[in-house]
Amino acid sequence: xxxxxxxxxxxxxxxxxxxxxxxxxxxxxxxxxxxxxxxxxxxxxxxxxxxxxxxxxxxxxxxxxxxxxxxxxxxxxxxxxxxxxxxxxxxxxxxxxxxxxxxxxxxxxxxxxxxxxxxxxxxxxxxxxxxxxxxxxxxxxxxxxxxxxxxxxxxxxxxxxxxxxxxxxxxxxxxxxxxxxxxxxxxxxxxxxxxxxxxxxxxxxxxxxxxxxxxxxxxxxxxxxxxxxxxxxxxxxxxxxxxxxxxxxxxxxxxxxxxxxxxxxxxxxxxxxxxxxxxxxxxxxxxxxxxxxxxxxxxxxxxxxxxxxxxxxxxxxxxxxxxxxxxxxxxxxxxxxxxxxxxxxxxxxxxxxxxxxxxxxxxxx
Amino acid sequence: xxxxxxxxxxxxxxxxxxxxxxxxxxxxxxxxxxxxxxxxxxxxxxxxxxxxxxxxxxxxxxxxxxxxxxxxxxxxxxxxxxxxxxxxxxxxxxxxxxxxxxxxxxxxxxxxxxxxxxxxxxxxxxx
Numbered sequence: 001x002x003x004x005x006x007x008x009x010x011x012x013x014x015x016x017x018x019x020x021x022x023x024x025x026x027x028x029x030x031x032x033x034x035x036x037x038x039x040x041x042x043x044x045x046x047x048x049x050x051x052x053x054x055x056x057x058x059x060x061x062x063x064x065x066x067x068x069x070x071x072x073x074x075x076x077x078x079x080x081x082x083x084x085x086x087x088x089x090x091x092x093x094x095x096x097x098x099x100x101x102x103x104x105x106x107x108x109x110x111x112x113x114x115x116x117x118x119x120x121x122x123x124x125x126x127x128x129x130x131x132x133x134x135x136x137x138x139x140x141x142x143x144x145x146x147x148x149x150x151x152x153x154x155x156x157x158x159x160x161x162x163x164x165x166x167x168x169x170x171x172x173x174x175x176x177x178x179x180x181x182x183x184x185x186x187x188x189x190x191x192x193x194x195x196x197x198x199x200x201x202x203x204x205x206x207x208x209x210x211x212x213x214x215x216x217x218x219x220x221x222x223x224x225x226x227x228x229x230x231x232x233x234x235x236x237x238x239x240x241x242x243x244x245x246x247x248x249x250x251x252x253x254x255x256x257x258x259x260x261x262x263x264x265x266x267x268x269x270x271x272x273x274x275x276x277x278x279x280x281x282x283x284x285x286x287x288x289x290x291x292x293x294x295x296x297x298x299x300x301x302x303x304x305x306x307x308x309x310x311x312x313x314x315x316x317x318x319x320x321x322x323x324x325x326x327x328x329x330x331x332x333x334x335x336x337x338x339x340x341x342x343x344x345x346x347x348x349x350x351x352x353x354x355x356x357x358x359x360x361x362x363x364x365x
Numbered sequence: 366x367x368x369x370x371x372x373x374x375x376x377x378x379x380x381x382x383x384x385x386x387x388x389x390x391x392x393x394x395x396x397x398x399x400x401x402x403x404x405x406x407x408x409x410x411x412x413x414x415x416x417x418x419x420x421x422x423x424x425x426x427x428x429x430x431x432x433x434x435x436x437x438x439x440x441x442x443x444x445x446x447x448x449x450x451x452x453x454x455x456x457x458x459x460x461x462x463x464x465x466x467x468x469x470x471x472x473x474x475x476x477x478x479x480x481x482x483x484x485x486x487x488x489x490x491x492x
Contacts, residue, residue, distance in 0.1 A: 030403075031404075034403075034458075035429045036404045036406075036455070228430075294407040294427075294454070296406060296429070296432070318429060319407075346409070
């Protein structure tokens with residue numbers, strides 16, 4: 001018996017040759033043909049990702065906004081119906097519970113999108129924190145499937161399947177509409193650094209929607225794309241992944257996500273600790289690097305200073321299919337980041353060139 | 366299904382060996398190996414002149430997924446390495462039994478190859 005969870009598209013993936021792996025307890029396609037080719041297809045044309053494993057939660061009630069302002073670090077008061085916000089939520093010690101998207105559907109009516117591996121933990125945390133607020137937190141993860149169509153031709157492809165004017169929905173905005181006759185939340189968001197959409201639909205409708213996207217995809221160069229390409233695309237774009245650049249031991253300040261931490265909105269969970277960290281300076285920081293070499297610098301590799309002492313650890317690493325060299329991120333002592341850093345890969349010392357991501361030029365809408 | 370050419374000898378660690386009449390042999394990794402590894406991104410070749418023992422790690426084949434040692438199927442001395450893999454490691458995904466050979470060996474004892482698996486037994490191993 002398999003203990004892996006499956007998305008409603010599991011049979012779809014197998015029918016289309018997906019190579020299935022265990023991802024955070026989910027049976028998901030890591031690739032269909034080639035991670036490198038799928039990655040390049042998303043940068044050049046477009047790809048279809050099943051991201052139905054992602055979790056969703058409703059936050060509803062008269063005090064939903066007050067609760068969210070307390071829960072997350074970014075300022076939800078800036079939201080209006082149809083607007084999406086990227087944020088993190090922290091523990092009192094400043095470590096990250098999860099990163100998430102907050103969708104405002106209306107007054108006192110929000111939808112959150114959370115990481116697959118964190119669903120149970122996040123729901124329990126949010127319900128506990130919601131005590132005392134006149135609002136409810138409801139796990140909707142089993143009700144929604146989610147498809148991401150990403151790449152420069154993605155919007156044009158989806159436009160052939162919907163009457164909703166996609167050009168009228170700006171980046172980090174969304175609308176409710178029908179795509180291929182399926183009721184969807186059409187969100188101009190993504191995790192690749194490319195233009196595109198993420199479609200949230202009812203679980204039962206997802207295979208029909210995916211098949212319609214595939215059927216319409218030919219003229220737009222659509223490829224089916226797996227989680228392998230999703231990871232290399234997000235790293236090339238410089239986006240954090242929970243469990244890597246952000247964890248319950250890495251604060252958003254350390255992770256370089258200070259832009260989603262808004263102290264002027266009033267106190268929130270972890271705000272005292274994060275404020276002190278920001279003002280006093282932080283002991284460690286996440287840096288992004290490339291090496292000029294094809295050897296992949298994998299998570300867990302020690303980062304060395306010129307004297308050869310360990311001053312940090314690699315947290316993500318892959319080969320950039322666009323740059324054709326290894327790229328990655330590392331958690332290093334902040335003071336050490338001013339010196340040349342290096343890693344030792346099977347006896348070869350490789351110098352890290354620090355890079356402010358994205359690693360490649362991106363043209364988001 | 367993996368491609369398993371009948372004229373090659375196979376190691377349980379998924380390298381192939383093709384013996385020539387002059388006591389030299391060509392070594393590579395199998396179609397099954399490249400398919401399991403996925404996109405190959407880097408190949409660390411051995412040094413020409415290196416004397417390898419049977420079962421000794423002689424290089425590394427790295428994919429997006431993992432870095433894997435590759436092992437000498439039999440003892441021998443490295444005569445030549447396939448430099449094309451330095452710049453085009455993805456050839457290992459495309460032609461693992463032909464263009465993307467990894468090294469040529471002067472066998473320490475040409476009879477050693479008889480101890481390796483034939484195509485039918487290798488097919489059972491990866492079946």
